[in-house]
Amino acid sequence: DTAVSQTPKYLVTQMGNDKSIKCEQNLGHDTMYWYKQDSKKFLKIMFSYNNKELIINETVPNRFSPKSPDKAHLNLHINSLELGDSAVYFCASSQGLPQSYNEQFFGPGTRLTVL
Amino acid sequence: AQSVAQPEDQVKVAEGNPLTVKCTYSVSGNPYLFWYVQYPNRGLQFLLKYITGDNLVKGSYGFEAEFNKSQTSFHLKKPSALVSDSALYFCAVRDPHSGAGSYQLTFGKGTKLSVIP
Numbered sequence: 001d002t003a004v005s006q007t008p009k010y011l012v013t014q015m016g017n018d019k020s021i022k023c024e025q026n027l028g029h030d031t032m033y034w035y036k037q038d039s040k041k042f043l044k045i046m047f048s049y050n051n052k053e054l055i056i057n058e059t060v061p062n063r064f065s066p067k068s069p070d071k072a073h074l075n076l077h078i079n080s081l082e083l084g085d086s087a088v089y090f091c092a093s094s095q096g097l098p099q100s101y102n103e104q105f106f107g108p109g110t111r112l113t114v115l
Numbered sequence: 116a117q118s119v120a121q122p123e124d125q126v127k128v129a130e131g132n133p134l135t136v137k138c139t140y141s142v143s144g145n146p147y148l149f150w151y152v153q154y155p156n157r158g159l160q161f162l163l164k165y166i167t168g169d170n171l172v173k174g175s176y177g178f179e180a181e182f183n184k185s186q187t188s189f190h191l192k193k194p195s196a197l198v199s200d201s202a203l204y205f206c207a208v209r210d211p212h213s214g215a216g217s218y219q220l221t222f223g224k225g226t227k228l229s230v231i232p
Contacts (some may be wrong), residue, residue, distance in 0.1 A: 004158070040224070041153075041203060041224070041225045042222075042224055042225075043159075043205065043222040043225075044222075045219055045220065048218060048219075055218055056218050056219060058219075090158055090159070092158075092159075098218040098219075099209070099211055099218050101147045101164065101166045101209075101211070103149060103161040103164055104159075104161070104220065105161070106151075106158035106159040106160070107158050108157060108158045109156075109157070109158050
């Protein structure tokens, strides 16, 4: 059973397009996250939702819009894609509140390439 | 503000030898500390964490880490390295007393571990 799943695994698109990445967790966790990992493997938090409520909204261009239809899903929509958006995007989840000591479970990642 | 540093971009060790991957942190209070491992083309996997209590924490796959408050360090160790341990290792910190900042888990830049057969 896949704990945290993301679709698609690979996404290749042209500049200016709009795309979405979907994430689902079957762990019953309350909090979900989106991270961006750049080409140097640096990992940075983008957003966090707790029970469908936005908790963390880092300095991310407003072209990025997360949506949480329920606490098991957190999707990421990106408008007007730019070359600099090319990266691997990871979804993660954890039990309880974001500030708890519970570890996060990561999805397999979505490799986004903007041409 | 919380921060974490992994001073080595890469660590190489011979199979069967002990390994250490270094991590130092900076927080205003007592930290929550984590180690994660990332294998090629995979997501991060949790290895171990320090919350409170014993300074020596044992985790998955034979890894352990020692919390040292005076040196603000949380180095990852394993007594005998395996080739299959070769991966990218991330240290992460959360300061639970930093207000809004406590919601964030801050990751180090990662250390690539190569275990040579």
